[in-house]
Amino acid sequence: MKLSIILLLLLAFSCGNPANEFDSKLIKRIADEDITTDIPSRYSGLDFYVKCENGDVAQVGINLLRFMYKENKMDISFEEFITTVLNHQQTFAESKYIDCFSLDKEISKQYHSQGFKSFLAIYFEKSHDSFRLKKSLSENKLETLFYYCYLNNYLSSFDDPSGFHYITKTSDLY
Secondary structure, three states, rough: OHHHHHHHHHHHHHHHOOOOOOOHHHHHHHHHHOOOOOOOOOOOOOOOEEEEEOOOOEEEHHHHHHHHHHOOOOOOOOOHHHHHOOOOOOOOOOOOOOOOEEOOHHHHHHHHHOOOHHHHHHEEEEOOOOOEEOOOOHHHHHHHHHHHHOOOOEEEEEEOOOOOOEEEEHHOOO
């Protein structure tokens, strides 16, 4: 009986651990990026996720994070700011810049019951250095799906010409 409880707990903690930290190498690269030119950030097409005050989540881009950092005149470096924000150690109120959403219960249940690898196989197919979304989903299901990918250090993007959504492992971005 004790062994089965221990195995159950190990399984529960191994199935997508939200306590995982966001990729620190990518954070460093984003923070060190030269933004003094008119050239857009190479990370501007990627979706990042932050926590909202009510327990919901919001999708944000790197340009919005830079704007929020500059507007709030913080006493910390941009790297410290995005480290805190991308690791969900700071929450945001819904505003004209932050559009919070509740996680879809069906997608959440699938993620927690099957683990990330199985979850990935259900919704994505391998495409070169990334994974392409197999099927179309409602906006809330899609954002929830991408949020769970984010928790596992995959970032989502949308390719306008092809009309497909992709996720890329953060370590493949550097």
